[in-house]
Amino acid sequence: MGKQALDGLKVLDFTWVIAGPLVTKCLADYGxxxxxxxxxxRPCFTRSSAPFKNGNGPDNSAYFAYYNPNKYSISLNxxxxxxxxxxxxxxxxxxxxxxxxxxxxxxxxxLDYETVKITNPDVIMLNTSGFGETGPMAPMPTSGNVLVALxxxxxxxxxxxxxxxxxxxxxxxxxxPYFCLAAIMAALxxxxxxxxxQFIDISQLEAGIQFLEPxxxxxxxxxxxxxxxxxxxxxxxxxxxxxxxxxxxxxxxxFSEAEWVSFCTATGIPALVSNTKFDTxxxxxxxxxxxxxxxxxxTKKRTxxxxxxxxxxxxxxxxxxxxxxxxxxxxxxxxRNHFWLMQHPAIGDCLHLGEAAILxxxxxxxxxxxxxxxxxxxxxxxxxLSLSEDELIALLTHQGS
Amino acid sequence: MRTLLDGIRVLDLTDENGFLCGRxxxxxxxxxxxxxxxxxxxxxxxxxxxxxxxxxxKSLTWFAYxxxxxxxxLDIKTRDGRKLFKQLVKRSDxxxxxxxxxxxxxxxxxxFELKKVNKSIIMAAITPFGQTGxxxxxxxxxxxxxxxxxxxxxxxxxxxxxxxVSLPQSPLFAGGEAAVAALIxxxxxxxxxxxxxxxxxxxxxxxxxTVNANSLWFTYGMILERSGAYxxxxxxxxxxxxxxxxxxxxxxxxxxxxxxxxxxNKKLAEWLKEEGLSTKQREEMDWDNFDVTKFTQEExxxxxxxxxxxxxxxxxxxLFREALKRHxxxxxxxxxAxxxxxxxxxxRNFWIDVEHPELGCVIKYPASxxxxxxxxxxxxxxxxxxxxxxxxVFQGELGLSLEEINTLKLDKII
Numbered sequence: 118m119g120k121q122a123l124d125g126l127k128v129l130d131f132t133w134v135i136a137g138p139l140v141t142k143c144l145a146d147y148g149x150x151x152x153x154x155x156x157x158x159r160p161c162f163t164r165s166s167a168p169f170k171n172g173n174g175p176d177n178s179a180y181f182a183y184y185n186p187n188k189y190s191i192s193l194n195x196x197x198x199x200x201x202x203x204x205x206x207x208x209x210x211x212x213x214x215x216x217x218x219x220x221x222x223x224x225x226x227x228l229d230y231e232t233v234k235i236t237n238p239d240v241i242m243l244n245t246s247g248f249g250e251t252g253p254m255a256p257m258p259t260s261g262n263v264l265v266a267l268x269x270x271x272x273x274x275x276x277x278x279x280x281x282x283x284x285x286x287x288x289x290x291x292x293x294p295y296f297c298l299a300a301i302m303a304a305l306x307x308x309x310x311x312x313x314x315q316f317i318d319i320s321q322l323e324a325g326i327q328f329l330e331p332x333x334x335x336x337x338x339x340x341x342x343x344x345x346x347x348x349x350x351x352x353x354x355x356x357x358x359x360x361x362x363x364x365x366x367x368x369x370x371x372f373s374e375a376e377w378v379s380f381c382t383a384t385g386i387p388a389l390v391s392n393t394k395f396d397t398x399x400x401x402x403x404x405x406x407x408x409x410x411x412x413x414x415x416t417k418k419r420t421x422x423x424x425x426x427x428x429x430x431x432x433x434x435x436x437x438x439x440x441x442x443x444x445x446x447x448x449x450x451x452x453r454n455h456f457w458l459m460q461h462p463a464i465g466d467c468l469h470l471g472e473a474a475i476l477x478x479x480x481x482x483x484x485x486x487x488x489x490x491x492x493x494x495x496x497x498x499x500x501x502l503s504l505s506e507d508e509l510i511a512l513l514t515h516q517g518s
Numbered sequence: 519m520r521t522l523l524d525g526i527r528v529l530d531l532t533d534e535n536g537f538l539c540g541r542x543x544x545x546x547x548x549x550x551x552x553x554x555x556x557x558x559x560x561x562x563x564x565x566x567x568x569x570x571x572x573x574x575x576k577s578l579t580w581f582a583y584x585x586x587x588x589x590x591x592l593d594i595k596t597r598d599g600r601k602l603f604k605q606l607v608k609r610s611d612x613x614x615x616x617x618x619x620x621x622x623x624x625x626x627x628x629x630f631e632l633k634k635v636n637k638s639i640i641m642a643a644i645t646p647f648g649q650t651g652x653x654x655x656x657x658x659x660x661x662x663x664x665x666x667x668x669x670x671x672x673x674x675x676x677x678x679x680x681x682x683v684s685l686p687q688s689p690l691f692a693g694g695e696a697a698v699a700a701l702i703x704x705x706x707x708x709x710x711x712x713x714x715x716x717x718x719x720x721x722x723x724x725x726x727x728t729v730n731a732n733s734l735w736f737t738y739g740m741i742l743e744r745s746g747a748y749x750x751x752x753x754x755x756x757x758x759x760x761x762x763x764x765x766x767x768x769x770x771x772x773x774x775x776x777x778x779x780x781x782x783n784k785k786l787a788e789w790l791k792e793e794g795l796s797t798k799q800r801e802e803m804d805w806d807n808f809d810v811t812k813f814t815q816e817e818x819x820x821x822x823x824x825x826x827x828x829x830x831x832x833x834x835x836x837l838f839r840e841a842l843k844r845h846x847x848x849x850x851x852x853x854x855a856x857x858x859x860x861x862x863x864x865x866r867n868f869w870i871d872v873e874h875p876e877l878g879c880v881i882k883y884p885a886s887x888x889x890x891x892x893x894x895x896x897x898x899x900x901x902x903x904x905x906x907x908x909x910x911v912f913q914g915e916l917g918l919s920l921e922e923i924n925t926l927k928l929d930k931i932i
Contacts (some may be wrong), residue, residue: 124707139726147702167753167811168730168737179737180730202638230891249889252865256845258782261846262749262760266770267860270656271761272853273683274673280768281851282746282760284683286822295542295694300888302701303522303546309708310524323887326857327538328690330582330884335566336854337869338578343854346684348661351565356661358670358679366680368665370658408647413729416776418711428747429656434661438680441742442724442736452651455722456732468736473692473722474699475648477629478714479706 121148261287521547
């Protein structure tokens with residue numbers, strides 16, 4: 118096993134669902150020791166979500182496994198003094214504590230930054246909640262899907278003459294980890310220089326807005342609200358998703374005149390070649406509906422793979438609109454080892470998500486599959502915390518299941 | 519004032535496919551120098567534009583993602599330009615670029631060349647598909663990378679083609695990946711003394727966004743389809759509504775199962791009772807053990823019908839206000855005007871005025887979403903003008919004379 122950038126870094130993970138677990142996943146993938154605190158009474162949302170394999174208990178969710186490789190799991194009942202005591206000891210052990218609760222939860226447990234700091238003065242703590250630590254919405258429960266609507270994503274996604282469409286999934290859960298991770302790594306550097314830890318507050322609503330910033334400025338500077346433009350772009354035509362054989366799709370984007378010429382040559386569509394209606398971007402935008410229709414007539418007799426190969430060979434942007442099956446079989450993703458197949462004790466062959474960046478000297482590595490709930494309770498209690506036998510028994514008998 | 523990345527210097531060679539990386543590092547206090555070609559980068563021609571006037575100094579996309587950077591012009595394709603660039607590399611920690619695969623090497627500025635002048639340099643490269651693999655030379659932009667990540671496939675209405683968010687998203691995901699990876703590499707460098715090369719693929723950066731779609735395929739052989747206003751991926755092939763029409767628009771509300779959903783489901787049941795919309799099915803539900811993986815489509819539709827009727831009675835704001843009182847996440851679908859006006863964001867001073875003296879105005883920007891107890895919020899500086907910091911960088915730091923600078927200008931090297 119090669120070098121790991123974050124080897125030796127100790128992370129205590131109180132996160133759940135997606136945003137928080139993705140933050141600690143990345144730290145674990147680069148070598149940090151991440152201990153995820155879980156509780157039998159209330160397992161992570163993803164542990165009770167499909168798909169399941171070999172049963173539908175908390176250890177059988179391939180959804181949970183996908184997002185949680187390389188982590189250790191300790192099962193604690195935070196309502197019992199024994200469990201809480203262990204959580205506090207782990208907070209003293211940690212360099213970094215990551216949570217994604219509504220503000221106030223850690224304070225009720227006596228595990229908030231101000232308290233932890235007393236015994237672990239240079240700890241770095243981060244909480245990412247829907248709305249942040251302050252403001253009237255701070256204590257409100259929320260979910261990623263609701264945040265997408267509040268962030269404004271829906272208003273940038275729609276067909277002319279129809280209701281806007283919410284983009285798939287809890288988008289903010291995928292945007293937020295970048296800011297959390299950058300903040301943690303920057304705080305670590307600061308700690309290295311000054312010896313000081315700190316508390317970091319990241320609102321998932323505010324994180325999401327960063328990904329719509331030009332649209333927000335178009336409103337604050339120009340007073341303009343987004344129009345429903347389908348898949349079109351002001352700078353490219355054709356630009357969109359086109360039907361292919363077997364109810365599949367390909368995407369094509371043509372920005373420059375050179376690309377347009379290559380596209381006409383490669384496809385040889387007679388109605389396009391040397392037609393003045395389409396000879397400039399301006400004309401293609403003016404007659405875009407007709408253009409899209411002609412392109413669609415050509416694409417629908419072909420497979421998306423053949424279109425991608427033909428056009429990419431001509432230097433034209435084209436890609437398969439990949440289904441989950443296509444993604445799992447994608448030769449590019451395979452070549453770059455994007456998915457980690459590991460043997461999971463409860464699931465067997467199990468798909469785990471890799472990392473999207475490849476570091477030449479300290480790449481992310483699949484070291485172990487996602488943990489079963491509480492899989493490492495004893496290991497952590499004895500190896501890291503050196504609990505006495507009595508303390509360990511108290512911990513294991515007060516799991517609150 | 520001390521910032522978290524005090525003393526870190528970043529040379530930013532990216533275009534719109536990688537802007538966010540430097541933007542994030544600058545927000546953390548690094549000195550990020552955007553290096554543009556003489557006359558200004560092509561990416562300045564991307565709209566929308568301030569007051570709709572197409573002008574390289576008025577691109578709002580450029581403004582948004584080059585905030586807090588400094589800017590110089592330098593033609594790194596020329597021999598003299600390369601030499602100056604290498605002098606800057608010597609004094610830098612991170613170089614980030616988004617040129618097509620092989621382009622840095624053609625210019626003689628690939629990682630191995632840069633390492634010769636600064637052995638611990640960290641270099642991050644952002645491309646649509648990455649530096650290696652069978653598609654590494656493929657060309658692409660946002661819609662292509664999104665398509666090939668599997669994300670586009672599940673976005674949009676079922677009766678229309680897959681639909682993307684009209685503002686490019688994959689470059690931002692890729693930029694975020696690069697920023698995080700660069701900081702991880704920096705941590706390693708501070709301990710081990712060695713730099714490294716970071717290869718980021720935009721396609722890969724969005725694969726995570728498909729939630730459990732890939733696990734569903736791998737485990738059940740099930741392909742998730744796009745479903746518009748509905749949430750899918752529950753495991754049983756069912757769909758559950760998440761955006762609902764109300765009297766004057768749309769609201770978002772998700773019915774979750776299990777323990778996480780129980781509290782909200784009970785509150786909603788109570789509210790529906792008050793509205794006279796309770797049903798036998800609802801009265802008999804055991805919310806603590808509500809298992810969405812076993813719920814049939816018919817049961818969903820029965821469950822949703824009274825909710826739809828209830829929401830249609832009220833406006834977005836009426837529903838939102840009352841839901842807040844009851845601590846429930848029933849939220850309006852907002853547009854940018856609503857978002858700018860959102861009381862939660864105002865309470866956190868999220869919208870900040872950034873001065874644009876050349877335009878004679880201030881523009882409201884979103885503040886940083888990273889709030890630190892050890893770093894005070896600093897005043898944002900608008901994106902650099904073309905070559906704005908040439909004097910302070912070339913003269914002040916590299917020690918070039920005024921005469922040499924004038925020659926470089928005449929030769930169109932800066």
